[in-house]
Amino acid sequence: MTAEERERLARAALTHVVEPGDEHAGRALRRHGAAGFLRLLREDGGPLADPFQGTGERRVDGWRRRARTAAPDRDLDLVARLGGRFLVPGDPEWPRQLDDLEDARPLGLWVRGPADLRGWALRSVAVVGARACTPYGAHTAATLAAGLAERGWVVVSGAAFGVDGAAHRGALGSDGATVAVLACGVDVPYPRGHARLIRRIAEQGLVLGELPPGAHPTRSRFVLRNRVIAALTRGTVVVEAEYRSGSLVTARAAARLGRHVMGIPGPVTSGLSAGVHELLRGEATLVTDADEVEELVGAIGRLAPARRGPVLPRDLLAPDTARVLEALPGRSPAALAEIAARAGTHPDHTLAKLYELHSLGFVERRQDDWQLTNRRTEASNARHGGT
Structure with a gap:
């Protein structure tokens, strides 16, 4: 058996001996290697006076008891019959x-x-x-x-x-x-x-x-x-x-x-x-x-798409057109002069924007006055993403 095979077999045995994440065992493994660690446990002593320095006697006694019953060959055979494998550090598949x-x-x-x-x-x-x-x-x-x-x-x-x-x-x-x-x-x-x-x-x-x-x-x-x-x-x-x-x-x-x-x-x-x-x-x-x-x-440049609410027809209006729309009263019609004053624009420019808004379905004309479209139209616009 090669040294690499002995280490693998010892690590398989040690998974039966020590609990996951035991840092005391990790230090012993780093100091003695897996085969050396297991040998020290099975020898009930050894050439070193204190081979597990800093580890309590109760913990070491537990390791020794379990080391005597570990059967790594049996475990490796069983996992192989299941179509599995045992990975150790240094294997190509080890993460x-x-x-x-x-x-x-x-x-x-x-x-x-x-x-x-x-x-x-x-x-x-x-x-x-x-x-x-x-x-x-x-x-x-x-x-x-x-x-x-x-x-x-x-x-x-x-x-x-x-x-x-x-x-x-x-x-x-x-x-x-x-x-x-x-x-x-x-x-x-x-x-x-x-x-x-x-x-x-x-x-x-x-x-x-x-x-x-x-x-x-x-x-x-x-x-x-x-x-x-x-x-x-x-x-x-x-x-x-x-x-x-x-x-x-x-x-x-x-x-x-x-x-x-x-x-x-x-x-x-x-x-x-x-x-x-x-x-x-x-x-x-x-x-x-x-x-x-x-x-x-993920990799650099894998950005999540920008998140925003739905784009409404009002969002697509030019700023001066949107300003005229906002100048209309909510419920009653208003005269051109009143709308122009509230929008802060010239009446001729305001009239041109009102006709633009009319063609887009935002406003309607009532004789010489202008008002927002009626509630039925507004509800339809809302259902389709409008105002």
Whole structure:
């Protein structure tokens, strides 16, 4: 077995030994290498008096107990039978932006799915939010994910109920790319109600996690999983989140890593939007659709279209013509001299503009006086974008 193969096998074993994001383990790994770290754990001591300096005895004892039961060959065989693989730093498919996590970097990633993770991660956006989301949140997440997928972006989320599931379905529904980052083994469908969705993601996209096959989720593993979502992507969009929400953990991890943080606003009366609004008061940028997300995370020059209200016929009038129109009273007819005085223009010029406005349907003549068109005409103009 080559040194590279020993390191890969040791990293696979260590995913069974240490919890995701354990910086103590990260320091030991950096100091001893994966094979050396695992050997020290299995030797119950070693040539170094204190090989895990700065790490508490209880933590090290836990590592040692789990190291004795780790079976990396079995785990690697199982993931291979599922059509998956185990990625480690240095592999061509390893997403190097995960290295920004430093000592909290994953030991490796268990992956199912046909796509190249590194290539997908370079053009990915996280869409996260509340599990108990409102219909507004589910619709917004699905629409946003579909828009991102149609623009060639990979949608990353956590496969949970609510916003996560809506985001995955929105991307899949547009025949787009999506990645589910799990807080358990990639062979464990969690939540169970999303077993079919996770299976579909594994067939059309990617399912990945730090924990070995068979590992089950815990509350702390969900929180630690979020740092991977944040580091893997170019930006994180939060759609509905309460003040205490795992989605905010993801967003703040993204901010610490220098990634873009975005939020979708919601009703100020909704507690499920309170956390998002708090982000928007600080580190997040307000976005409302895929164009605005792409403007932030995409290449230079990918600007969202300018937003403005509808162009009304009145907006197309020349300034002096519009001034004459504004000089007419709202309800009653007015004489030419009165209109000219109110518009501040010569009567002859005013008369020419009134005839122009008449031809456009804005005014009508009543003997020698002028007035705005009647209410029926105004209502018709309004329906067609007029005044």
